[in-house]
Amino acid sequence: MAEGVVNVVAKFVAKPGLEAKLKEELTGLIAPTQKDPGYIAYDLYESTSRPGEFVLVEAWESRELLASHLQTPHLTGFAAKAPELLVAPMSVKLFAELPGF
Template sequence: MLIVLAKATAKDGMVENIVNNAETLIEATRAEDGCIDYNLHNSTEDDNILVFVEKWESEEFLKSHLNQPHFIEFGSAIEDLLAKNLEISVYSSEEIDL
């Protein structure tokens, strides 16, 4: 499984616009093959920071997601709302018995 953290830093006053644009993205992404979980969270330390937390079955499914029209449209819609580029980290994860 892959875990993706995508940090979005909004320009002042633009968080609500990003969240509104993300609603369609989140709904469509959750319906994609290979999507285990896909959520958007607000930072408790900085009102302008949002973090997408994603879980994917494999790299192939994640790569497919990056080419979906709803993902591309979201990127275009929020481009001017961001203070800086998205910061994306990808982690590999395996379940372990404790």
């Protein structure tokens, strides 16, 4: 049975004083990610009550294509910078759409 679309919710919280830098780094991922094979959606949100807290909501055609995306230079480059920017490691969770909704 085919797995179908893989949805990702990733949360990032900037260290104090680095909110703008984290926002710049995250927004810089959007254009190259839109060119990655398997891309469906890649939407970035910032908390309305806590500046510097971001959520990425992504959709990928498959786990394999998501895994390929995670190995791209733009993602590995961000991952290398993340410890300097984040108060804690990013939270990443995968979700499957419920059938019939």
